Amino acid sequence: MHSYSGDPLFLEPFWMQHLASSALVVAGWHQMSYTYGGKSFFSKELAKVVRKVHASVGNAVTQNRFIIFGAGSTQVLSAAVFALSPENNSSPAKVVTSVPYYPVDKQQTQYFSSQKFKYEGDAYRWNNRSDCSSTNMIEIVTSPNNPDGQLKKAIFHGPNVKTIYDHAYYWPHFTPIPAPSDEDVMVFTLSKLTGHAGTRLGWAVIKDETVFNRMMIHMRMNSMGVSKDAQLRAFKLLNAVLEEGTGIFDFAYQTMKSRWERLVQTVSLSNRFSLQENNPQYCTFYNKVRQLSPAYAWLKCEREEDKDCYAVLEAANIIGRQGNLFGAEDGYVRLSLVRTQDDFDILIERLHKLITEGDGDKTM
Amino acid sequence: MHSYSGDPLFLEPFWMQHLASSALVVAGWHQMSYTYGGKSFFSKELAKVVRKVHASVGNAVTQNRFIIFGAGSTQVLSAAVFALSPENNSSPAKVVTSVPYYPVDKQQTQYFSSQKFKYEGDAYRWNNRSDCSSTNMIEIVTSPNNPDGQLKKAIFHGPNVKTIYDHAYYWPHFTPIPAPSDEDVMVFTLSKLTGHAGTRLGWAVIKDETVFNRMMIHMRMNSMGVSKDAQLRAFKLLNAVLEEGTGIFDFAYQTMKSRWERLVQTVSLSNRFSLQENNPQYCTFYNKVRQLSPAYAWLKCEREEDKDCYAVLEAANIIGRQGNLFGAEDGYVRLSLVRTQDDFDILIERLHKLITEGDGDKTM
Structure with a gap:
């Protein structure tokens, strides 16, 4: 009996009941290229349907925002940390999360730590410390929180503070939706929306073009974009989500x-x-x-x-x-x-x- | 007229001619979980067919070797560099490539550089230097080489040297196959074998279990495994490759x-x-x-x-x-x-x- 993994199989029966709208046929010659039309690693059509789903749920503002895809929220969160770190700085940005925090944020940031950023533990430990006002801080806010489901807000604010909102669970499945989120960097994932964890398809909704461009560079450096098969699957599933109404x-x-x-x-x-x-x-x-x-x-x-x-x-x-x-x-x-x-x-x-x-x- | 990208669309006509063996149908409820049978992020069936393809071509020894998948050879190469770096060392491993080298090796290693490893440029520049015998070196050998197609061999050898063979182009399409390669870490990719660059499916064949385990950790930290949709597509395409003989x-x-x-x-x-x-x-x-x-x-x-x-x-x-x-x-x-x-x-x-x-x- 393993209750440790967040494997979202509770949605499997829904998809079994909706075979027609969610089945996918892929021809062998379909979408072989690295890019869509020689331009982007990311499907514009997928970005469109993502915006439609957010609009229909009312959980995030996506108008005039950039959307980027990655291999699950895992890769997207990492891309955001890299992109929000100062490019040329003698001391690394402090990456913090508040207890209880999602363990992957800590593990991943420690694993990739470099001169750009360093994991610095519990956000509360740094709060009100004078040396923080002059340091670059990146706070990852998981809201609803994993593990406890609470709607969290950032602890840090100010000119040297960047905030990443991990909204993986900000869907009516798991929480009331008080208002559409309108944060600078908001991260979502297919796995907690449709349950397709194995597809590894996450996205970020981003206000600032420079941050978006730096995240694009990360995605190129890390994996030369993201699987088109994953994007196609997500496209089909999100269209099925819309087709099935609520x-x-x-x-x-x-x-x-x-x-x-x-x-x-x-x-x-x-x-x-x-x-x-x-x-x-x-x-x-x-x-x-x-x-x-x-x-x-x-x-x-x-x-x-x-x-x-x-x-x-x-x-x-x-x-x-x-x-x-x-x-x-x-x-x-x-x-x-x-x-x-x-x-x-x-x-x-x-x-x-x-x-x-x-x-x-x-x-x- | 863009002749700069390695987008392998020359194989598209082959797949158009082989519709039946290569088409794929995916039900909406298919393979939603993070893992296969609660165990691995990676499909054992895919690893089996990869071994069969190598055996039929005779380009790599895979018996008693570990196989790991990643989002294209890009992510797999990065995983290998991380995994081959010393875990606790005061000075970072020197990562080298010999001119002319594949640009991504340099760009990616510089991007992810940390206390674990640092890109140190042209391998020839370090050859015969006495300070190398005591330093950890990682040499990436692209063979056949990108850009010039030559079958390359490692320049460095010795107890502190780790070598990664990038064999993306080691297929009969591009080069004579003199013998099955039997290196410690060999990297391949679907994009240069079947032409499906957008699927982002690469793999490594690895001799040492410790290196394999460290690459598994990398794949977990980086993207929680690799897209199952990409693995399924690769599985279907590699089976079609086998079905079509030569x-x-x-x-x-x-x-x-x-x-x-x-x-x-x-x-x-x-x-x-x-x-x-x-x-x-x-x-x-x-x-x-x-x-x-x-x-x-x-x-x-x-x-x-x-x-x-x-x-x-x-x-x-x-x-x-x-x-x-x-x-x-x-x-x-x-x-x-x-x-x-x-x-x-x-x-x-x-x-x-x-x-x-x-x-x-x-x-x-």
């Missing part, structure tokens, strides 16, 4: 909402565990006040003796992700709620057994 | 051979230009002595006053790539011979006009 959002929201409710119900059977806060907000997509329906549970072991929450769950055959990976304490574990229905059912069953059969309940 | 190699070799012969004939009309040497070798694939049938012409302007060969050609509306991009003199220009037949015909026509109408011929 269908995919309704399916995804209902699925995630009902999973969250079952989880809350299970966890509430004891005081041994707690879940993240879930404050209702107005959702402009559904025109109503909604709770989160998050992709992950940010579970806390509440007992003094359960400091290693991962081990507690592992003993019950539930494999989550340790809190310390997210810069948090090991009293926390992230559980994935986006996998297949079977996986989710087994998770609930084992959690229920742990909670009701554990000695904790005898003392309730 | 068909694609016969088509590609005949096309490139006849283009080379037309070019040689045109250039030989004057002494103003010369082409790279083309020494015949025994080809184990065709069981005969063969000349190169290279992907590029490495054209030299022979006249004293034609120091800027790019400008000479540009005036005749032929756009090549300047010699200095390859670390060579600007008396050289690279012309691409792998584009469409129309592009090639226009190239020959303009070159013919330049040669026969230019004042050079009056003095012949």
